[in-house]
Amino acid sequence: MKNLDFVLAPSAGHAVAVPDDAQLSEVIDIFRANAQLRLLAVLDAAGRPVGIIREQRVRELLFCPYWFSLMQNPTIGGSIAMMIEPCLTAGVDESTADLLRIVSRAAGHEGLVLVRDGRFVETLDSGQLARLAMLREVELAHERAARASRVDDAGRRFQQDVAAWTASLSDMAREAETVAHALSDRARQTGLDAVSVAGATAQTLAGLHELGDRGHALAAAMARIVDDGRLARAARHEAHRTIVEAGDRAAALQAASQAIEHMLALIIDMAGRTNMLALNAGIEAARAGDAGRGFAVVASEVKQLAGQTRSAASDITQYVDRIRDVIGQVTEGFREVEKAIDANNGFSDAIEQAVDGQSATTLTIASYVEQAVAAGREIDMRAHGISHGASAVGADAESLGQLSSGLTKLAEALHQRAGRFVDAVAAA
CATH class of the missing domain: 1.10.287.950 (Methyl-accepting chemotaxis protein)
Structure with a gap:
């Protein structure tokens, strides 16, 4: 992913993922160990993402009054299938604008999974996407400033060229007027x-x-x-x-x-x-x-x-x-x-x-x-x-x-x- 390293560097757990046959307790341990982690990628045996588990879902489960009973149920407590949600994927080499465009077109998704050749690389949660959007706005501002500077320079040159052209045009018009008067007299x-x-x-x-x-x-x-x-x-x-x-x-x-x-x-x-x-x-x-x-x-x-x-x-x-x-x-x-x-x-x-x-x-x-x-x-x-x-x-x-x-x-x-x-x- 281009232009994202310095944005994502302070965050941890982006590259954390679990297999699709992992236990729910493993997922809870991962979220507890990574306080900044908001999305956890779920991979198949080939390392391809099959979905994500949101930290919010895990938190809701932990605050549920029946959580302990559910965890004791071997049928429910050991599986993460009910926690997996569909995910958006994009190539890690996509530009920032393309990544933001993919997210904006898919409403209802809170994150993005980056892959290379179909294999998992890292995840981007909503906060990181917001920081990425902010970075994009900063980049756009710099680009607009540079473009404004170029436009200003081009405008100055255009004004100089127009001034020279209009001066030449005025001179030619005056000469044409002089010739016209001479022609009229003749x-x-x-x-x-x-x-x-x-x-x-x-x-x-x-x-x-x-x-x-x-x-x-x-x-x-x-x-x-x-x-x-x-x-x-x-x-x-x-x-x-x-x-x-x-x-x-x-x-x-x-x-x-x-x-x-x-x-x-x-x-x-x-x-x-x-x-x-x-x-x-x-x-x-x-x-x-x-x-x-x-x-x-x-x-x-x-x-x-x-x-x-x-x-x-x-x-x-x-x-x-x-x-x-x-x-x-x-x-x-x-x-x-x-x-x-x-x-x-x-x-x-x-x-x-x-x-x-x-x-x-x-x-x-x-x-x-x-x-x-x-x-x-x-x-x-x-x-x-x-x-x-x-x-x-x-x-x-x-x-x-x-x-x-x-x-x-x-x-x-x-x-x-x-x-x-x-x-x-x-x-x-």
């Missing part, structure tokens, strides 16, 4: 920037719309210019053809004037010859006298006619020369006009090609402007989305700041509550 600034971007985007969209409209108008004007250029090119080609034809006609007139000039030269030559013939005829008529007078008149008329023809031919030659000069100038002018028209055609073709290219470029620019307008709308939508998101982030940041502030207050309350808890545990 979100507010981001919202303002997004509003500014949205305003600038709206102005840009208006400018892009106007630019797109003007681009389309310019493209339409370019298209009209291209159409007018085609008509002008057709007119230029027609004028060129007309000038070429007029040049050809002027060249034909110049050739005809040259032919007329040759004819006039021939007429002048013929008039000169006729004049010579008329002169010769007049000479011959003068030689003929009166016979040739009529011929002389004819010759004179022919001479006058030849002179007139020659004079008229000379005048015509001057006019033909002038006409030829004019026709030459006209022909040269037609050639210059033709060259100018050719050059104009080249310039017009280049201009038309440039206008065609500019028209395509204008259409491309208009397309890009439309794409830019679409992108501007997207940017405007995104800017408004950023503004709304920034507002939401700002609200969340403010909520985070409030939560951080509440967390700081909770940390302080936790620190105070932990202190009160440790004080209460220490006071208990």
Whole structure:
């Protein structure tokens, strides 16, 4: 039995026992010899307890008026069977708490028999059990005191840990609150920037719309210019053809004037010859006298006619020369006009090609402007989305700041509550 030696040492007779065939007189002698003995174990032949005999029963028997007569009766006086009572048994190695638990569960028993491997070791009476219970209470008190000391130490360490944790928690909460305020300010600034971007985007969209409209108008004007250029090119080609034809006609007139000039030269030559013939005829008529007078008149008329023809031919030659000069100038002018028209055609073709290219470029620019307008709308939508998101982030940041502030207050309350808890545990 653990922790019982110093408790049971002052008592005697704990290990005293009698066999189950012992005489009552032996039992009385044992109780008389052991004044502190309250229970006497009864063992079988193998040393196993079969019951107990209480000192109180023996005392009652001794104080009975008929005790002497009973003792003289050989049937009753020599047997202890009527004195044996059932007993509680427990292992000698059981703990004090287990022994007390066994006794508390079995009501009506005043003692306990301790055994080892089923064999008797010693007995514990009610007084010894009471002393054992008292010892157990002392042990429990020591254990509670030690536990209270450990709880107090743990509480102090817990308070220190909680203080450190709450301090760290408060610091983190303050940092979170600072970050939340900074985040709120940044979100507010981001919202303002997004509003500014949205305003600038709206102005840009208006400018892009106007630019797109003007681009389309310019493209339409370019298209009209291209159409007018085609008509002008057709007119230029027609004028060129007309000038070429007029040049050809002027060249034909110049050739005809040259032919007329040759004819006039021939007429002048013929008039000169006729004049010579008329002169010769007049000479011959003068030689003929009166016979040739009529011929002389004819010759004179022919001479006058030849002179007139020659004079008229000379005048015509001057006019033909002038006409030829004019026709030459006209022909040269037609050639210059033709060259100018050719050059104009080249310039017009280049201009038309440039206008065609500019028209395509204008259409491309208009397309890009439309794409830019679409992108501007997207940017405007995104800017408004950023503004709304920034507002939401700002609200969340403010909520985070409030939560951080509440967390700081909770940390302080936790620190105070932990202190009160440790004080209460220490006071208990």
